Amino acid sequence: MVIDFWLADENIVFAAALVLMVALGVLQLIGFGGFDSDVDMDADVDGTGVAGGLLSFFGWGRLPFLILLVLFLLVFGLTGFAGQQFIQTLTGRLLPPSLAAAGALLVALPLTGLLSKPLARIIPQDETTAVSIDELTGRRAIIDIGTAKPGYPARAKVKDRYGHGHALMVEPDSEDGIFLAGEEVLLVRRDGDIFKAVAVGTHWLSET
Template sequence: MAMFAAFLTPEYAPFAIAFVVMIGIGLIEGVGLGLGHLDLDAEVGGDAEGGGLLDWLGLGGELPILIWLTSLLGCFTLSGLAIQQGATAFFGGPLHWGLAVGGATLIGVILNTFTANGLARIMPGYESTVISSDDLLRQRGRILDGAARRGHPARAKVVDHHGQAHFIMVEPHDDGGVIAHGQTALIVRREGSIFYALPDADALLQSI
């Protein structure tokens, strides 16, 4: 009860909040809402220095971001409690919450580096079925609505190699081309949100 009462004091409040947030994130990850993994490579743009920092923090591998964040909050909370308990034992009372938060942040980040890297080694590999728009190139799609003409794209359905369906807007690759409703076509290039395709009836594709 004494520890619970201490959690309600201002000196311990940041760590109590971190603990509650950690539990909430753990529940979100536990029920599998699909929010645990982010494409961090896209955020750093392949920068070597950024990638090295992410690796050091334990974010460069396949560890889901919510698990990493839960681990960080846990390390922060434990570090804060240890600091305040140590201060109470040595000085007769806890430190000001600002000083404790600063120390707990530094220690928590260092501890979480080892914790996150350890978790990344023991967790099963993460397989993502998320693909980029350019991965739809060289795939075949079927025109669903009307006919596709230059300047008048039509909606098409493309099934990727994971078996997932994607619905895109398609125009013929050739200026005078037409891709009829229900016809299949090979996606050959993309400009913005518009994909350009050669119909399978095109003479260029007869041997493909």
Template sequence: MTLFSEYNSPYLFAISFVLLIGVLEFIALIFGHLISSALDAHLQHFDALTSGNIGQVMHYMNIGRIPALVILCLLAGYFGLFGILIQHGSMTLWHTPISNLLLAPVSLMMSVFAVHYSGKAIAPWLPRDETTAIAEDEYIGRMAIMTGHVASTGNPGEGKFTDKFGQTHYLLLEPEEGKEFRRGDKVLIIGRLSSTRYLAEINPWPEHL
């Protein structure tokens, strides 16, 4: 079997995706961000993802126990690994590849089971930023740092703060009318505008904080 044969393309793409995410996470870390933390922070605002059948699937996949980005990488990695190994077995035994129309769904299903069990095994050992350590209403009164683009009224930007447990929270912040925030500004969260947006003002005590 040739690893880079056309019938291995879906599985090589999946493994390449995992490598790409690793590179992007490393680059983001250099600039003071974590893609996985930001993704988890945004996912928690979608109630449809935590209820019903979708919620059960996410629970089975260990989303909530470990970062969603880790789950995605595990799923893609297992999919690629299982696909390549099964194609290798097919070429060894029958000298012909299995149709990916049949193999891809099988590999995906096997990957889901693998993610479930391996996720449960690594969850206790995997460090992560918890975004639910404090209630969202407790964000009010916290000092945050703007990490995203220029923010103005109706056009929020990303900010982050670290709570008393040392855990990082990412949220969308916007200023009062007629004002704007820029990357690096230290702001005080003063109110909640919606389930995902908060009102803030420039640090009123720059000489102390």
């Protein structure tokens, strides 16, 4: 039966990949995920190096991370099932799961990179462009959770120039400053992982 083939021990890794792909899609639809996730992936890859070339070959940087992950899971799962079906037709048995997964991985990685090219032309380019965290300085943020005081930062949300959302920790730049949840502030500088900010309205500010 088809269901027995899908859930065979040798194919469980491919079934799990497709289930995870569907779960990510459902989370996105109901609002628990986002292709412009607040998670800040502030890692620049040198496109001229060997590592950068390999990542680019596999599609890294062309699509938002979650879309690329969903695409990889789909290709990996379908490739694995197709390969096992072919082997079963030839030999009457399935490959061991580790060997089948390794073979599917070798096919899925470059195929994901190949498929990411036409998808990148469909998805708006601004969603595929990353910025350095330092570029957030000078932008306005909204205090999201907590009360920010000197030495006691609170979580804030800010959008970069491409409209991507970022979550970061903010505290007042002055010793007597205090920011409440929902207050708009201007990020003036970064001190390690903490952004210093001033309240909007207390200084003359130009639009960013």
